[in-house]
Amino acid sequence: MKVSLNWLKRFVDFDLTATELAEKLTMRGFESEVVSDFDSLEHLVVGEVLKADKHPNADKLKLCSVLDGSGTYNVICGASNVDAGQKIVFAKVGAVLPGDFKIGKAKIRGIESFGMICSEKELGISEEHDGIMVLDESFKVGTPIREVLGPLFNAIDVEVTPDKAFGLSHRGIAREVAAIVGTKLKTPINSVKLNPQSKNIIKVELDKRGGCTRYIAGTMKGVKVGPSPKWLTEYLKSVGQKSINNLVDISNFMLLEIGHPTHIFDLKKFAKPAIKVSWAKNGEKFKALDEETYELSKDHLIITDTKNTVGLAGIMGGLDSSVTDATTEVLIESAYFDPVVIRKGSKKLNLLSEASRRFERGTDPNSAVEAFNMIVQLIQEVAQGTLESVITDECSMSLDNTYIDLSSEKLLKYAGQDIPSEEVESLLNGLQIDTKKTKTGWNCSIPTFRTDLIVETDLIEEVFRCYGYENIKSSFNYSSIMQYANDEESTISSLKHHLSSIGFRQSYNNSLEDFEEVKLFGKDAVSVINPSSEKMNAMRTTLHTGLLKNLDFNYRNGCSNTLIYEYGTIFEGKSDKLEDISQKSSLSCLVHGDIFVKNVHFNSIPASFAFLKGVAANIFEEKRLGFKVKFLEKKHHYCHPYFSIIDGKKQILGGIGIIKDSLLKQLDISHKHEVVVLDVDTEIFTDYGTYSTKVEDIVVFPIVQRDLNFKMDSSIRVGDVVKTMKSVNQSLLQNVTPVDIYQSEKDKSFKDVLFSLSFQSSKKTLEDNDVNLIITDIITIISKKFNAKLRDN
Amino acid sequence: MSLNKTIKGLKTSFSKELSKSKTSQELENFRIKYLGRNGKLASLFEEFNKLPANEKPRFGKELNILKNQLTNLYQDALGNNNENSSSNDTDFSLPGYSLPNGSIHxxxxxxxxxxxxxxxxxxxxxxxxxxxxxxxxxxxxxxxxxxxxxxxxxxxxxxxxxxxxxxxxxxxxxxxxxxxxxxxxxxxxxxxxxxxxxxxxxxxxxxxxxxxxxxxxxxxxxxxxxxxxxxxxxxxxxxxxxxxxxxxxxxxxxxxxxxxxxxxxxxxxxxxxxxxxxxxxxxxxxxxxxxxxxxxxxxxxxxxxxxxxxxxxxxxxxxxxxxxxx
Known part of the structure; x- marks a missing residue:
């Protein structure tokens, strides 16, 4: 909310610059920024335009001669409204305007310009930048601008948090300022006394079901709609608001003055001069002041003249009953509406207004009277209206202060240090909270405008923020010995580091994906009912989506070699029931291209299926679980081939596969080699993390190596041969590794496969004979089973 | 007694010739001459075998020490030679290679x-x-x-x-x-x-x-x-x-x-x-x-x-x- 220092001074005397005030308010929980602090602006003076001629080299520019009291300067100006004789704001060379805009000498279309004639926007006063700001003729040339505009336009922007409803007005902020400088609030409002000339009664009827618990109404006649007086427009201007006409301006002024929304109806548009607050019917249409038609529901509280709806309570008045230039008779509303009702109603229509913003945060029912009285008085003063009715005040709520006990023990326990009693009292009293000493602390009387103070901790917060957070001494009691601390995912963390250490880069991808794309991955996707874009309306069901996009992105940017992985949550299930949605951590790797590119030392090494298969075996076997993982071929929706990775207990640890070209095409993923993905079931992997290594005795007897070279049909899978060889002898044959596969160019129906077999006994040094017996068996079995032929080496 | 002298003489000539052997070919020739199967050191051992039994322990010890000394001297020379000459065989200006770098996000x-x-x-x-x-x-x-x-x-x-x-x-x-x-x-x-x-x-x-x-x-x-x-x-x-x-x-x-x-x-x-x-x-x-x-x-x-x-x-x-x- 934009707050004018000048306006604040209607309520409280203080001697702080805008910068100082912003700093002080910020440190009390009202985060503030300076909008304009004329006190800090140097080299800005009242100037007089002596001449304004067309720039010889530019049609839209003017070459002006500006007097600053002591000298005359050439200034180029682009504004169309600049004219000789005007008093203007002259920023001389060396001036720094808001937004760190430095004014220097400049050459514009061949002519030197010494400074600038400012617009309101450049000075931070308003958004007006179509023309320059023209000052009152009475100002003396050469006077520093801070003396001329400072008193009017020094302003700050205050961010009012949702709890502090009382801060949404100049009086509210002034209360805080009074507490800061330790003074009392001036009361320019309460003195108003109304003297109705008529005995007319406006009947007000409230709905028994609630929603509105106070409604003050009265009518005025003889109103003349017209321009506002200068003082009123200047106040509005000081917070960046434009003047519209006297009635609208009065309404706006009051809102910013004391924060209580009011409404002025054109009484002549009423079916009869009465008010009935009730609930809308489902489907009821309402045309609001913003000229939009809204469809209401039974949750909307409405204001009617007993026949027609004239306003959407607390949110916006109706267009048909609004004041126009022709209005002469008005009905003034000042009411208290239930915050939840207003909030619900405005949310449902997505219709927010300055009024609803205040009502939904909670208003002061006592301010309703003040606002009403002031509106009437202002209309009398500014628009010549006279009160035409008795004031009706239908009220069914308490208007008294509430009381909260504050315990000094609790305050101490919360702060962790003592705050002296006198200090506590004076801080609270400064906020207009009266304190009465009790045995355990204080009984505090809460004024009705502090709708945010309900329980004891609310008061503790008030004490702390006024005492100053910086004055509460910090304490640090952790012992130097590391206390028990754990991380459920520390095993995963070591896996990530392992992958990164062998060349993988970790990705972080968006969890929100395009539903149409997610569908291609063949699982039920959880969708978002209010997405910010159609490209992000479903939760990812696999990490592959993101990784493929990373491949595509980097490929298009000239990097085709990709080794990446991501760890994150994937989602699956039907959206309508939370219990049916599965949310699971997952880890996937994707490789494409080369691990090593060709260089002087060796040829390129591809990031192939075999590579990722090795990575997979490695990350599980590295855990020393005493088994080798197995790869079982499975059908997969978008991979071919695809293998499940299983452990000794047939538990699925993950899977590995090559993404089908059809999917890559549908997603338009750029690539030139096979795209291989690996998934790791992180839950099982985490369980493995708890497995503790058991060391086996080192076998001291030597390993005997033998090579066997078989010629076999090309269609035979080498893995099957290895498996069969291993099955021949499980005690001495430790390992079988295919070392070389050769196929002649001429005849591709056969291949030669060279196997390296290693034998070792844990009991003795193996003799040739021990090994030869097994070798003979192997040759027999393999020759027979695979129709293979042993070749001589 | 003559064996004693022979050992000393062999030591001297060994050092002299070794210092002159520079290239790997020279060094290899040197090795064959002194430490080869039919080299000077081997012939010394042959002489040793002819000694009477009571002298064997003393000379045996000395010969073993000599063998170790000479072998070490030769190995050192060979090592030095490699340090000096290997730059002729390998181009150390080539860029190195290592495992690819990954990263943590x-x-x-x-x-x-x-x-x-x-x-x-x-x-x-x-x-x-x-x-x-x-x-x-x-x-x-x-x-x-x-x-x-x-x-x-x-x-x-x-x-x-x-x-x-x-x-x-x-x-x-x-x-x-x-x-x-x-x-x-x-x-x-x-x-x-x-x-x-x-x-x-x-x-x-x-x-x-x-x-x-x-x-x-x-x-x-x-x-x-x-x-x-x-x-x-x-x-x-x-x-x-x-x-x-x-x-x-x-x-x-x-x-x-x-x-x-x-x-x-x-x-x-x-x-x-x-x-x-x-x-x-x-x-x-x-x-x-x-x-x-x-x-x-x-x-x-x-x-x-x-x-x-x-x-x-x-x-x-x-x-x-x-x-x-x-």
Whole structure:
């Protein structure tokens, strides 16, 4: 909310610059920024335009001669409204305007310009930048601008948090300022006394079901709609608001003055001069002041003249009953509406207004009277209206202060240090909270405008923020010995580091994906009912989506070699029931291209299926679980081939596969080699993390190596041969590794496969004979089973 | 006796000739001449065999020493020769090769750093669901259905009662529902906000939150804890301030700013406060007995400050040219 220092001074005397005030308010929980602090602006003076001629080299520019009291300067100006004789704001060379805009000498279309004639926007006063700001003729040339505009336009922007409803007005902020400088609030409002000339009664009827618990109404006649007086427009201007006409301006002024929304109806548009607050019917249409038609529901509280709806309570008045230039008779509303009702109603229509913003945060029912009285008085003063009715005040709520006990023990326990009693009292009293000493602390009387103070901790917060957070001494009691601390995912963390250490880069991808794309991955996707874009309306069901996009992105940017992985949550299930949605951590790797590119030392090494298969075996076997993982071929929706990775207990640890070209095409993923993905079931992997290594005795007897070279049909899978060889002898044959596969160019129906077999006994040094017996068996079995032929080496 | 002399003579000629042998060919010829199967040393051993038995032990010892000496001298010469000449065989100016470099994502690095700072003072790390019900994300945290504070966090809905969590605070509720005080935890993970994607905001970000509940933890302790964190994270001399703010789940609430001397301004890095008693009673804790504090921060924001990153979207684009800088 934009707050004018000048306006604040209607309520409280203080001697702080805008910068100082912003700093002080910020440190009390009202985060503030300076909008304009004329006190800090140097080299800005009242100037007089002596001449304004067309720039010889530019049609839209003017070459002006500006007097600053002591000298005359050439200034180029682009504004169309600049004219000789005007008093203007002259920023001389060396001036720094808001937004760190430095004014220097400049050459514009061949002519030197010494400074600038400012617009309101450049000075931070308003958004007006179509023309320059023209000052009152009475100002003396050469006077520093801070003396001329400072008193009017020094302003700050205050961010009012949702709890502090009382801060949404100049009086509210002034209360805080009074507490800061330790003074009392001036009361320019309460003195108003109304003297109705008529005995007319406006009947007000409230709905028994609630929603509105106070409604003050009265009518005025003889109103003349017209321009506002200068003082009123200047106040509005000081917070960046434009003047519209006297009635609208009065309404706006009051809102910013004391924060209580009011409404002025054109009484002549009423079916009869009465008010009935009730609930809308489902489907009821309402045309609001913003000229939009809204469809209401039974949750909307409405204001009617007993026949027609004239306003959407607390949110916006109706267009048909609004004041126009022709209005002469008005009905003034000042009411208290239930915050939840207003909030619900405005949310449902997505219709927010300055009024609803205040009502939904909670208003002061006592301010309703003040606002009403002031509106009437202002209309009398500014628009010549006279009160035409008795004031009706239908009220069914308490208007008294509430009381909260504050315990000094609790305050101490919360702060962790003592705050002296006198200090506590004076801080609270400064906020207009009266304190009465009790045995355990204080009984505090809460004024009705502090709708945010309900329980004891609310008061503790008030004490702390006024005492100053910086004055509460910090304490640090952790012992130097590391206390028990754990991380459920520390095993995963070591896996990530392992992958990164062998060349993988970790990705972080968006969890929100395009539903149409997610569908291609063949699982039920959880969708978002209010997405910010159609490209992000479903939760990812696999990490592959993101990784493929990373491949595509980097490929298009000239990097085709990709080794990446991501760890994150994937989602699956039907959206309508939370219990049916599965949310699971997952880890996937994707490789494409080369691990090593060709260089002087060796040829390129591809990031192939075999590579990722090795990575997979490695990350599980590295855990020393005493088994080798197995790869079982499975059908997969978008991979071919695809293998499940299983452990000794047939538990699925993950899977590995090559993404089908059809999917890559549908997603338009750029690539030139096979795209291989690996998934790791992180839950099982985490369980493995708890497995503790058991060391086996080192076998001291030597390993005997033998090579066997078989010629076999090309269609035979080498893995099957290895498996069969291993099955021949499980005690001495430790390992079988295919070392070389050769196929002649001429005849591709056969291949030669060279196997390296290693034998070792844990009991003795193996003799040739021990090994030869097994070798003979192997040759027999393999020759027979695979129709293979042993070749001589 | 003559053998004695022969040993000395052999030693002298060996050293002389060895010093003249430079190339690998010369050295090989030298080796054959002296240490080869039919070399000078071998013939010495042959002579030794002819000695009478009583002289054998003495000469045997000497011959063995000689053999070791000569072999060592030759090996040294050979080694030296290699050091000098091998540059002729291998081009050491060629670029080296090593295993490819991978990297840990910058957001992960920052998260790990934060985790370990808090783990060092006894905080455990917890995780929780990213899609949660309205109750755990809002109501239990003292944000009723029709409260203006809901506007502070634009929310994605999966159904009218389930949201993409807007903060990791839902994990606090799950934690407290499942265990009794004392608690000292941090929760990490993704949170979602329905905001327009731009250089400064994304539809999701990562958060780390902390929660301490026991019978004594005070505002002073919260300040001490977070001052420790800021010093560890941003450096010992970091200027910081606590200023009052508002969060529905804490009271009193504060925001922590650190001073950025480059930009000459305060930068907000985290929110914190004393756990609102309503939150404690919502999970069934006795809020007269227990109290505590909570804090939360956005990882992206801290990473952007620390690494000087200007566009938040870079974190989720996974451009190799970006990732390889970490």
């Amino acid at each position: 910058p957001l992960e690095q920052i998260t790990s750093e934060i985790k370990s700072i808090f783990q060092s003072i006894g905080f455990s790390v917890a995780y929780g669901p990213e899609i949660d019900d309205d109750y755990h994300n809002f109501e239990a945290l003292n944000v009723p259905k029709h409260h203006p504070a809901r506007d502070m966090q634009d929310t994605f809905f999966v159904n009218p009662n389930a949201v993409l969590r807007t903060h990791t605070s839902n994990v606090q509720i799950h934690l407290m529902e499942n265990q009794d005080p004392p608690l000292r935890h941090i929760c990490c993970g993704r949170v979602f906000r329905n905001e327009a994607v731009s250089y400064k905001s994304f539809c999701l970000f990562n958060q780390v939150e902390g929660l301490v509940v026991n019978e004594t933890s005070s505002f002073a302790e919260m300040k001490g804890t977070l001052e420790y964190f800021v010093r560890e994270m941003f450096g010992k001399d970091t200027k910081m301030r606590f200023r009052p703010s508002y969060f529905p789940f804490t009271e009193p609430s504060a925001e922590v700013d650190i001073w950025n001397s480059k930009l000459d301004q305060w930068m907000e890095i985290l929110g914190c406060g004393m756990v609102n008693p309503n939150v404690l009673s919502n999970v069934g804790y006795d809020n007269k007995k227990y109290q505590g504090f909570a804090f939360g921060m956005g990882i992206e924001r801290i990473a952007m400050i620390k690494y000087g990153i200007k566009d938040i979207r870079l974190f989720y684009q996974n451009d190799k040219r970006f990732l390889e800088q970490f």
